Structure formats: structure tokens, C-alpha cells
Amino acid sequence: MTLALSVDGLSVWYGEERAVHSVALEVPVGKVLALIGETGSGKSSVALAAARLLPPRARMEGRVLVAGEEMSALSGAQLRRLRGEKVGFVTQDALAGLNPVMRVGRQIAEVFQFHRNLNRRESAARAVESIEQVRIPEPAAVARLYPHQLSGGMRQRIMIAIALALRPPVVIADEPTTALDVSTQADILRLVRELCAELGTGILWITHDMGVVAEVADLVAVMYAGRIVEHGHAASVFDRQQHPYTRALLRTLHDMRAGQPGDPLFQIEGQPPSLNTVITGCPFHPRCPMATSLCATEEPVSQRFGGLEGTESGLVACHHLGDQAGAMT
Ligand SMILES: Nc1ncnc2c1ncn2[C@@H]1O[C@H](COP(=O)(O)OP(=O)(O)OP(=O)(O)O)[C@@H](O)[C@H]1O
Ligand SMILES: [Mg+2]
Known part of the structure; x- marks a missing residue:
């Protein structure tokens, strides 16, 4: 599988506060990866870091490969030249x-x-x-x-x-949160998908609209508290929802559609941890219905489920992955 974008071990700090924790992402050529998660989960930080557009006071670590070429080592003039050539970027704020x-x-x-x-x-x-x-x-x-x-x-x-x-081999788009109505947004994502399939461009698309994700994304990555908690083929993420956070997020889909413009996008009980909280265990455990004492003490590592290829595969960072798989069969 050829990758348009591959991000590995990506972390981002703003001063002392760490917004992104060892994130790994893969966008295959000509495919759409949707990055979803609550506000403040670190989506824009990942996008900006991957495009090497973080503000000067931010610091990043990790590897970013575009069409197999290392971007992390470049600086200054080299970067300006490569931006646009290697990575197309659509900001969260189209006016800016x-x-x-x-x-x-x-x-x-x-x-x-x-x-x-x-x-x-x-x-x-x-x-x-x-x-x-x-x-x-x-x-x-x-x-x-x-x-x-x-x-x-x-x-x-x-x-x-x-x-x-x-x-460019990859386009990174940070969708505006409120500026566009849902049908305009859906039209635009359909257009981008068509163009990218035509041109072989990979897309990393940050969106709040799950309906659009379900319709056009090939792959989905779910972010929580600066970490990717689930990453896989869209069909598998939507149908199986292996991570309890993914389930909570998707449950809000129906409510969101019925909601009014300007309503908070995701309404899951409790609050995500703030950046300066020291997290022990799974970052989602205080809000998780499945949490056990293990979840409170040990951070789960990403586990692969399914084969390496195919639509029934992905990565999930949850201590209860096995339990759920067992419960479902
Ligand atoms: N320039 C910055 N300086 C300091 N902290 C920042 C900066 N940009 C983002 N942060 C912090 O980093 C965390 C992640 O922010 P980020 O903008 O990446 O989240 P997001 O998932 O894109 O949110 P949204 O859905 O609201 O766009 C937040 O706690 C935010 O306050
Ligand atoms: Mg953002």
C-alpha cells in the first residue's frame, strides 16, 4: 500500500503543555482519512504539525513522511518551497x-x-x-x-x-466548525473526494460532521485527549465501534442532526481532561462506562484487530478490546 501521508510518534507541546501524544496516522494514496474528536482533542495541532505550520512557540517531535519523503527534517526556505508542492493545506478559517x-x-x-x-x-x-x-x-x-x-x-x-x-500528494483540510451549513460541507467533501481520486491525492480531513464521514471517508481516526484511540477503515469504525469513546461519539450523531446550528457538537457526559491534568491510566476512563481499576492505572497501548489489510481491521487503544470482541460473537 502506497502512503500519501504517514505520521509516526507525533507529539506537540505548547510551552509546557502537551497537546498531542505520540500520534500515528496513515493516509493511502487517493483515499480520505477523516480525523474526528471533540473540541480541544488536538486535531488541528496534528494537522498543523503534519503540514509543518505550527506557531513558533509550539514544539513538535516525531516523523512526518509525505509520499515516502521525510518532512520533519526540513526547515526555512526548503519548507516554504515544499509547502504547496508536497502538502496542500486548507485552514479551519477560510477567511484567515x-x-x-x-x-x-x-x-x-x-x-x-x-x-x-x-x-x-x-x-x-x-x-x-x-x-x-x-x-x-x-x-x-x-x-x-x-x-x-x-x-x-x-x-x-x-x-x-x-x-x-x-x-501535492496530500491535502490536509481543517474543516470550519460552524461557518458552513452541513449540506454545503457535504458537497465540498464530495467534490474533494472526486478530485483526489482523480489526481491520486490523499486527504486528511478534520471534520465534525459524522454524516459526511460515514458517506465519504475511507478511513477514520478518532482522537481523544491528544491521542488516537481508534483508527481503521470507516466501515469497521462505524459498524463495530470498538472503543467506548467512538461509541459515545457516534451516539451523538443523531442528537446533532436534530440540533440547532451553534449547539455544542458533541455532548458526552463529563469533560475531557484539560492539558495541564496529569493523566494516569486511560485518558477516557473517568467518562467510560466500561472502566475498571486497570483503566485507572495503566494507559492502554494500541492493539491491532483483524488482518493487516482489508476492511475489518484497525487499531484500538482500549483494555477491553478483547472483552468486546468476545461479547459480539
Ligand atoms: N497556539 C496555541 N497555544 C497554546 N495552546 C494551544 C494552541 N493551539 C491549541 N492549543 C491547545 O491545544 C489543545 C488542542 O487544540 P487543537 O486546536 O489542536 O484542538 P482541536 O481538536 O482542533 O479543537 P477544535 O475542534 O475546537 O478545532 C487545546 O487544549 C488547545 O487549547
Ligand atoms: Mg481545530
């Missing part, structure tokens, strides 16, 4: 990702000027093609607009056009 005082066509054109040494006219033509590729009607007219003249969904399409412009 775009320059408000520059026409969107120009913003895309600059990518071609900087990375491909095209002149103004050639790069402008490529920008229009890029806008057309994300299925925006009248691309030449849209190229002349400023970000504030576009809807939230259109702005996100422009961000995607920029992210895909140089055909």
Missing part, C-alpha cells in the same frame, strides 16, 4: 487562509508564479483553470472577485483550488 485585499484569481496565480516560474498571463490562465476544476461556474468572472464577495462555501472551494494547484 485568504488575503482579503487580493482578488482570488491573483492569489491562485501567485502559487504558479512562485512555484512554476510562470509569467503573469500564464499564471492567471492557470488560476482560472484551477477555479474551474473546483466546479465553480464562470471561473474567469470569479477570479476577479475579492474573498468577501464570495459565500463561505465558495471561499472554501477557492482554498481547495489553491491547495490542489500544484498537485
